[in-house]
Amino acid sequence: MHGGDIYRNNIHFDFSVNINPLGVPSEVQWVLTEAALHANKYPDIYHEQLARDTAAIFDLLETEVVFGNGASELIMAICHTFTPKKAMLLAPSFSGYEHCITGAAPDCNIIYHYLREEDDFALKEDLLDKIKDEKPNILFLTTPNNPNGLLIEKALLDSIISLCEEQGTVVVVDECFLTLTGKEKELSLAYNIRNYKNVIVLRAFTKTFAIPGVRIGYAICRQSLADAIKRHLPEWNLSIFAQMAGAECLKHQDYISESVRIINDGRTYLSAGLRDLGFKVYPSDSNYILFKCDISDLKEKLLEFNILIRDCSDFKGLTKGFYRVAIKQHNENEGLLSAIESIVKG
Incomplete structure (x- = not known):
């Protein structure tokens, strides 16, 4: 299974695929x-x-x-x-x-x-x-x-x-x-x-x-x-x-520099937010984050907010409760954390 299955879901924010948050130049x-x-x-x-x-x-x-x-x-x-x-x-x-x-x-x-x-x-x-x-x-x-x-x-x-x-x-x-x-x-x-x-x-x-x-x-x-x-x-x-x-x-190296800055800031913000929600967040150097929580159906619950994340339970070596999210633009990262907080607080 891979991320990005937007064709069978009504998705507004796709955090399941790890692409550049700046979008296509x-x-x-x-x-x-x-x-x-x-x-x-x-x-x-x-x-x-x-x-x-x-x-x-x-x-x-x-x-x-x-x-x-x-x-x-x-x-x-x-x-x-x-x-x-x-x-x-x-x-x-x-x-x-x-x-x-x-x-x-x-x-x-x-x-x-x-x-x-x-x-x-x-x-x-x-x-x-x-x-x-x-x-x-x-x-x-x-x-x-x-x-x-x-x-x-x-x-x-x-x-x-x-x-x-x-x-x-x-x-x-x-x-x-x-x-x-x-x-x-x-x-x-x-x-x-x-x-x-x-x-x-x-x-x-x-x-x-x-x-x-x-x-x-x-x-x-x-x-x-x-x-x-x-x-x-x-x-x-x-x-x-x-x-x-x-x-x-290949002509747009300046785009990459700006992307790295946004990703670094977003990774810090999103990692801290997930930890504040009580999740185990694993360190990352890249534009995506692996975390673990006790909500076994978090992916399904987030679909109700039209948000898609990657359920990592099908990775060899991982189990139910592991999820991966991409780092996106700040307002999207805020929206993800807000939706998860609503789920955590019931």
């Missing part, structure tokens, strides 16, 4: 409208402009960037590329990895490394021992992790990658939410991808620029890996809408 919205005028043409099969502009940001070759119809398509292509016999996943974490592994490699043995609640679901060094023992063919990591929003400490991530490089384990590092933490420049592996033999970095325009309906993501890796992944993708997998919107998004 106006220039990107305009380009999407303009793209409709080109709908009678095939898109560029090589994504030439988009690839050139994206590669320039990370000082890469265009051939070291692979584009997909959202990061989800790339995850499936990666799983088809390597058809692993043994994969390792964190729990709780994004369920899409398991979905793609079981689809591409149905006989794969999936090993779960459970994050502990007493550690606030932070990744710890005991993962290193598990990697040594299990020797997986592929490891999926998410930084910041979903649903709790914590970044992986840089020193630990470096140790994990070093060990996996020694063992020949492919490491997929999902950075789709990293830009919105404000720590992209210091923590992203994409800027040094040539230092790694078996690392694939996943990124997406979806969250950063609030365009989940457009579907555009990309992977960054060595050219040999990129070439292999491309063989498992369909031709023309990006629409002309995705190509034009993506190229425009």
Whole structure:
């Protein structure tokens, strides 16, 4: 299950999806409208402009960037590329990895490394021992992790990658939410991808620029890996809408800076408000918050206020009572807290 199921509910405020609270930049919205005028043409099969502009940001070759119809398509292509016999996943974490592994490699043995609640679901060094023992063919990591929003400490991530490089384990590092933490420049592996033999970095325009309906993501890796992944993708997998919107998004770094400021302020405000209501709130570095409460039907009760949140009970490692909320504009955050307070007070 994922967030964003607005099609079966009457929703005014969707806190279940973790997209940029500033919404779609106006220039990107305009380009999407303009793209409709080109709908009678095939898109560029090589994504030439988009690839050139994206590669320039990370000082890469265009051939070291692979584009997909959202990061989800790339995850499936990666799983088809390597058809692993043994994969390792964190729990709780994004369920899409398991979905793609079981689809591409149905006989794969999936090993779960459970994050502990007493550690606030932070990744710890005991993962290193598990990697040594299990020797997986592929490891999926998410930084910041979903649903709790914590970044992986840089020193630990470096140790994990070093060990996996020694063992020949492919490491997929999902950075789709990293830009919105404000720590992209210091923590992203994409800027040094040539230092790694078996690392694939996943990124997406979806969250950063609030365009989940457009579907555009990309992977960054060595050219040999990129070439292999491309063989498992369909031709023309990006629409002309995705190509034009993506190229425009890359021009608006000031939008990202303002977004990070709003997210940081909103996270502080929303975390404090949820704690004041008596909930257990887990620390986050990102644009969403994981919390726990005794109200087992909080999601259903909030639907009466036309508010949608993410029930996290279907995440491996979590149970009923865990919820995730996105950080939105201040008036929306206020509305969420007000609705929850009404529920708590009965």
